[in-house]
Amino acid sequence: MPSTEHSIASGPYTAVVTARGGALRELRHNGRHLVVGFGPDGPVPDYRGVVCAPWPNRLADGRYTYAGTAYRAAVNEPERGSALHGLATEQMWQVREAAEDRVVLACTIGAGPHYPSDLEVSVSYSLDPGGLRSMVRTVNTGSASAPYGVCPHPYLVAGPGRLDQWTLELPACQFLEVTPDRLLPMGMKGVEENNFDFRSPRPLGPVKIDHAFTGISRDAAGLxxxxxxxxxxxxVELEWGTEWPWVQVHTADKPVGPDRLGLAVEPMTCPPDAFNSGTDVVHLKPGESHSASWTIRALA
Known part of the structure; x- marks a missing residue:
């Protein structure tokens, strides 16, 4: 039976990648955890480390219309009536390349009543002294144009203290307000309106966040x-480029079970429910591809 676990290493960094959802299962620097990990068997808890495609976040009622045709995806978040995190997270991804410091996994998304076209999605994870560098590349291998969005889903771990004690720096000036019951988009607000202004680093404290942010400040290279x-x-820091105009941040609050274990930081190509709003949706024509990369590295 093919292995579903793939360990890579370079210098002080080690990582474990799993075929389950193409997920990053572990990332360590000198033995210190940089992400919230999970076990080698069973479902991936809380979508930790998975690749969410062909849409990130929530799709209301699993329904949308594209090019005049109605589609419906399975609702996998019944308490909020949403199709959550796309069609790739429940798949067993296949190894395309494997080396001591690099692994590439891929999966296929088929056309049907849930989606207009066939996609080939691949994700690469490579380690070097600068951290874990990842890239997701998707090709429309079908015969019809298709809407597309993607995000990674790691939960960052700053250190041994409680999340409330961690200092957050988040270079965004706007966030997407959502409904309290279903977390579906309502409209944009300034970060200062909801105690979400972390443009200057400050402790998280008791604040609860599960929102998409935009209006992101970048350096001269667009990072x-x-x-x-x-x-x-x-x-720990997560770095991303202009391919991702949004970032979802979540303080991992849970009413039952392990609470606030890490900070989910998810660069997104489009916001929640984008297949219905049309905001920042990528339109992949047959034969076209889309690539986006991100890096996670230790601080101190």
Whole structure:
């Protein structure tokens, strides 16, 4: 039976990637966890580390219309009536390349009543002294144009302290307000309106976040960074480019079970329910591809 686990290493970094959802299962720097991990068997909890495609976040009622045709995806978040995180997260991805410091996995999304065309989705994970560098590339291998969006779903771990004690730096000036019951988009607001202004680093405290942010500040190379740091002096950052105009941040609040274990930081090509709003949706024609990359690295 083919292995579903793939370990890679380079310098102080080690990682474990699993075929389940193409997910990053572990990432360590000198033995210190940089993401919330999970076990080698069973379902991936809380979508940790998966690749969400061909849409990120929520699709209301699993319904949308594209090029005049109505589509319906399975609702996998029944409590909110949404199709959550696309069609690739429940798949067993296949290995395309494997080396000591790099692995590439891929999966196929087929056309049907849920989606207009066939897609080939691949994700590469490679380690070097600068951290874990990842890229997701999707090709429309079918005969029809299709809407597309994607995001990774890691939960960052700054250090041994509680999440409330971590300092967050989030370079965004706007967030998407959502309904309290279904977390579906309502409209844009400034971050200062909801105690979400982390453009200057400050402790998270008790604030609860599960929102998409935009209006992102970038450096001259077009790169943006979210950083979280622990009072012990350790930290982690996630860096992404202009392919991702949005980032979802979630403080991993859970009414039952392990609470606030890490900070989900998810660069997104489009916001929640984009297949219905049309906001920043990528339109992949047959034969076209889309690529987007991100990096996770240790701080101190």
């Amino acid at each position: 943006a960074r979210v950083r979280v740091q622990d009072p012990a002096g350790t930290g």
